[in-house]
Amino acid sequence: MTSEQSGHSSAQRGGHGRAQGGGVRRRDDAGRERNRSTTRNKTETAPGQRTRVADPARLVAFEVLRAVSADDAYANLVLPARIRKHGLDRRDAGFATELTYGALRAQGTYDAILATCVDRPLSELDPAILDALRLGVHQLLAMRVPTHAALDQTVGLARAVIGAGPSGLVNAVLRKVAAKDLSEWLIELSAGITDEVKKASIEHAHPEWIVRSMRQALVAHGRDVSEITALLEADNAAPVVNLVALPGLGDLAEAFEASFTPGELVADSALSSGGDLGRLESVREGTVRVQDAGSQLVARALAGVEVTSGKDGSEERWLDLCAGPGGKAALLAALAAQKNAWLLANEPAPHRAKLVEQALAAIPHDSWTVRTGDGRDIGREHPGAFDRVLVDAPCTGLGALRRRPESRWRRKLSDVAELGPLQRELLASALDAVKPGGVVAYVTCSPHVAETIAVVEDAMRKRTDVELVDAGAALDTASLSGAVHAGNTTAAVPGHRMMAQLWPHIHQSDAMFIALIRKNG
Numbered sequence: 108m109t110s111e112q113s114g115h116s117s118a119q120r121g122g123h124g125r126a127q128g129g130g131v132r133r134r135d136d137a138g139r140e141r142n143r144s145t146t147r148n149k150t151e152t153a154p155g156q157r158t159r160v161a162d163p164a165r166l167v168a169f170e171v172l173r174a175v176s177a178d179d180a181y182a183n184l185v186l187p188a189r190i191r192k193h194g195l196d197r198r199d200a201g202f203a204t205e206l207t208y209g210a211l212r213a214q215g216t217y218d219a220i221l222a223t224c225v226d227r228p229l230s231e232l233d234p235a236i237l238d239a240l241r242l243g244v245h246q247l248l249a250m251r252v253p254t255h256a257a258l259d260q261t262v263g264l265a266r267a268v269i270g271a272g273p274s275g276l277v278n279a280v281l282r283k284v285a286a287k288d289l290s291e292w293l294i295e296l297s298a299g300i301t302d303e304v305k306k307a308s309i310e311h312a313h314p315e316w317i318v319r320s321m322r323q324a325l326v327a328h329g330r331d332v333s334e335i336t337a338l339l340e341a342d343n344a345a346p347v348v349n350l351v352a353l354p355g356l357g358d359l360a361e362a363f364e365a366s367f368t369p370g371e372l373v374a375d376s377a378l379s380s381g382g383d384l385g386r387l388e389s390v391r392e393g394t395v396r397v398q399d400a401g402s403q404l405v406a407r408a409l410a411g412v413e414v415t416s417g418k419d420g421s422e423e424r425w426l427d428l429c430a431g432p433g434g435k436a437a438l439l440a441a442l443a444a445q446k447n448a449w450l451l452a453n454e455p456a457p458h459r460a461k462l463v464e465q466a467l468a469a470i471p472h473d474s475w476t477v478r479t480g481d482g483r484d485i486g487r488e489h490p491g492a493f494d495r496v497l498v499d500a501p502c503t504g505l506g507a508l509r510r511r512p513e514s515r516w517r518r519k520l521s522d523v524a525e526l527g528p529l530q531r532e533l534l535a536s537a538l539d540a541v542k543p544g545g546v547v548a549y550v551t552c553s554p555h556v557a558e559t560i561a562v563v564e565d566a567m568r569k570r571t572d573v574e575l576v577d578a579g580a581a582l583d584t585a586s587l588s589g590a591v592h593a594g595n596t597t598a599a600v601p602g603h604r605m606m607a608q609l610w611p612h613i614h615q616s617d618a619m620f621i622a623l624i625r626k627n628g
């Protein structure tokens with residue numbers, strides 16, 4: 108008997124690497140799976156009859172997909188909890204993560220493939236069966252899982268958690284899917300389609316309206332529309348984890364020992380492709396925090412830009428108008444503490460205001476205050492009271508699709524229009540709240556022109572007491588290299604040239620937008 112047949116190596120990895128029915132799964136450090144099945148013929152003729160117990164890594168992925176489609180859950184929040192609940196080791200956790208995120212990101216394309224293999228509309232399928240099928244498609248077409256293992260294990264999962272009847276349907280459909288590889292499926296799905304947006308939508312698994320919006324955003328920022336492919340591909344890549352050491356408080360030495368490398372975009376940052384953050388004491392104590400490098404950079408740009416509001420020499424007052432859950436507020440408060448300034452962090456949702464308090468807990472408490480309330484009231488209640496104001500506006504989050512795999516299919520074009528009035532009112536309130544000579548940063552983690560440039564242009568049109576500050580130059584100054592090149596120097600519309608946009612395919616950050624507006628005085 109070989110070590111694979113005896114299951115020794117799987118036992119060493121936590122004891123659940125052995126496929127029921129003969130095959131033994133082996134996952135490498137990245138969670139990729141090879142199958143050394145001893146019963147290939149049996150499983151090919153009667154998959155699912157061999158495998159009756161769900162593989163824990165696939166079960167985790169299935170549970171997350173169910174939570175996302177049935178309960179509107181967020182995969183990035185549910186997945187870590189399920190991994191802990193099922194006690195997955197590092198390799199199985201890697202496999203579960205790749206399977207979950209991959210199946211969710213490519214859902215639209217996989218559903219189009221499945222629609223050609225199922226004899227009824229997908230909407231008439233039991234949603235649990237559809238989720239199992241999506242997991243099967245991802246294993247068959249996009250992971251290095253051998254075909255027989257993908258079939259056997261997915262059918263086994265369906266048998267274990269849905270029932271014997273549905274597992275027969277899953278088997279039949281996945282066999283049809285397995286008859287072609289991904290590129291053959293994409294050629295078939297896009298046959299006869301000449302429209303660039305439709306083609307990109309299928310090939311890169313983004314809804315058409317998002318492809319269209321991204322193309323418009325590239326053009327509005329003076330970039331070439333051909334970059335769309337790289338941008339959509341960057342959305343589909345596994346995101347890196349970025350850390351920030353809060354200035355004056357945090358130290359990255361521990362993170363560097365744990366395989367993080369120094370970030371190149373912004374000071375005091377580190378990045379890694381993964382790892383167990385809970386093991387880092389500095390993360391547990393809150394002096395080192397997980398934060399996208401683009402978010403760090405826009406916060407630093409606001410903290411560093413020149414203001415002329417502090418003529419009386421008193422300490423600066425800063426405002427974070429939309430602070431929950433507190434990522435940028437923590438960095439701003441730490442920077443404020445270093446400059447003898449003070450931060451008011453505002454958030455209307457009480458549970459999110461609590462998260463802001465937690466995020467700020469490691470920072471000297473005399474440097475900040477949390478307010479629970481509507482940011483639209485602050486301009487009226489505290490006119491001309493703040494030197495620097497951040498409006499990190501509620502937005503569609505289209506710039507963070509890498510980290511929120513289900514979001515592209517959940518968001519709708521109508522969300523953009525619905526958010527517009529709130530974004531405009533928050534920016535108006537911020538402009539009322541800032542002192543003459545002070546600066547407001549209008550920020551979104553979306554590059555959609557209607558949420559970014561259009562909101563800022565509307566505000567500029569309505570007021571005579573404000574001017575744009577060069578946000579690209581402010582990002583450059585705040586960055587490590589001094590040359591981020593996120594400004595729109597080549598934008599066709601002169602007003603757009605003062606606004607800046609970070610891009611996942613260029614800056615390896617979320618697609619953060621920033622405009623800096625100074626009140627004259």
Ligand SMILES: C[S@@+](CC[C@H](N)C(=O)[O-])C[C@H]1O[C@@H](n2cnc3c(N)ncnc32)[C@H](O)[C@@H]1O
Pocket residue numbers: 402428429430431432433434435436453454455456459480481482483499500501502533
């Ligand atoms: C993009 S998030 C902010 C992220 C945060 N700045 C960070 O870095 O962690 C937008 C926030 O605006 C809040 N929000 C929604 N309506 C608001 C309002 N009327 N006034 C102020 N904030 C609001 C949301 O609850 C959400 O927490």
